[in-house]
Amino acid sequence: MLIIDKELFVGKGFHRECYQHPQDHTKCLKITFKQPKKGGKKGVAKALKREVDQYKILNKRITDWSMLSNYYGEQETNLGKCSVFELIRDDNGQVSRSLEQYLLEPNLTETELIQIKQCIPLLKAYLIKNNIITQKILARNIVFQRSNTPFLVIIDDIGNSDFLPLANYVKTVGEKKINRIFSRFIKHLKNTYITERSPKKVNEMLRSL
Ligand SMILES: Nc1ncnc2c1ncn2[C@@H]1O[C@H](COP(=O)(O)OP(=O)(O)OP(=O)(O)O)[C@@H](O)[C@H]1O
Ligand SMILES: [Mg+2]
Structure with a gap:
């Protein structure tokens, strides 16, 4: 034990x-x-x-x-x-922090913000390529892994709650489902993290998604 x-x-x-x-x-x-x-x-x-x-x-x-x-x-x-x-860690060995923590961080750097923006379509392409079906995608269930090739990494809420989980086995069905889940993720980012108190650059980046 x-x-x-x-x-x-x-x-x-x-x-x-x-x-x-x-x-x-x-x-x-x-x-x-x-x-x-x-x-x-x-x-x-x-x-x-x-x-x-x-x-x-x-x-x-x-x-x-x-x-x-x-x-x-x-x-x-x-x-x-x-x-x-x-356990997802950054290049320097530190445990990676969640996307939510980054978006709420007042001292988020320009570089981090640009990298996060670039990682979003990469995550979508990765899920579609590998037909990975998630439940909701939320910023608190993704970590931003800082490295020379940074990634957004999903750490929670994997699984298909459909009665007949066809999307797991038929790639075209899976792709449609992932597209829907990802659109909701982008909406969630905009609805939750574009706020009056957020840094202007964060709001601008999120609006541009
Ligand atoms: N694989 C991981 N690598 C790095 N950090 C992690 C990992 N898994 C979890 N964490 C950290 O622990 C926290 C809680 O883990 P997790 O999201 O799995 O809990 P949960 O209770 O299932 O979440 P929820 O409230 O979304 O249901 C995360 O927000 C993250 O900060
Ligand atoms: Mg969680």
């Missing part, structure tokens, strides 16, 4: 806490701490199953994990059962 020290804490979403793997700096451990009201336990279990199912499909099919954090199964820890994922 793995022992997770609170010092290994990386971040927290609405349902899960994320820790660095104590024995492998390339991996992280995610533990569910809260069941959402809507759908309750069943809803969370379903979403996790969808995630695992999608990763099973992807593991057979894709070799390029540059814009999606890989999944390595389950692991028992002192905090309970965790899901093991690839």
Whole structure:
């Protein structure tokens, strides 16, 4: 059993806490701490199953994990059962920060902003090329990986919630679905992060998408 020290804490979403793997700096451990009201336990279990199912499909099919954090199964820890994922780090070894953190950062540099803008169509092309079906794409579920070749990397909300998940198997259906999900992602960026308090350059970049 793995022992997770609170010092290994990386971040927290609405349902899960994320820790660095104590024995492998390339991996992280995610533990569910809260069941959402809507759908309750069943809803969370379903979403996790969808995630695992999608990763099973992807593991057979894709070799390029540059814009999606890989999944390595389950692991028992002192905090309970965790899901093991690839931990995304920048070139300098720091854990990559979320796109949301960058967009809300008052000191975001011009270079970072340009790179983020360039990474958005690359992410879309990557999802379509590999037929990767996500649920909603949200800025808090993507990290910006800073390096010589920066990427936006999806870290959460993988899976297809359709009753008949045809998009997983038929690429043309998958592409249509990814286009729809991506349009909603761009709308979400504009609706959420274009604000009066945001730096002018962030608002301008988002308007130009
Ligand atoms: N693979 C990863 N690499 C780097 N950081 C990560 C990774 N996975 C999670 N994190 C960090 O931990 C936070 C919480 O993880 P995650 O988004 O998986 O939790 P969640 O509760 O499922 O989220 P949500 O509220 O969207 O349901 C993220 O916002 C991010 O800052
Ligand atoms: Mg999340």
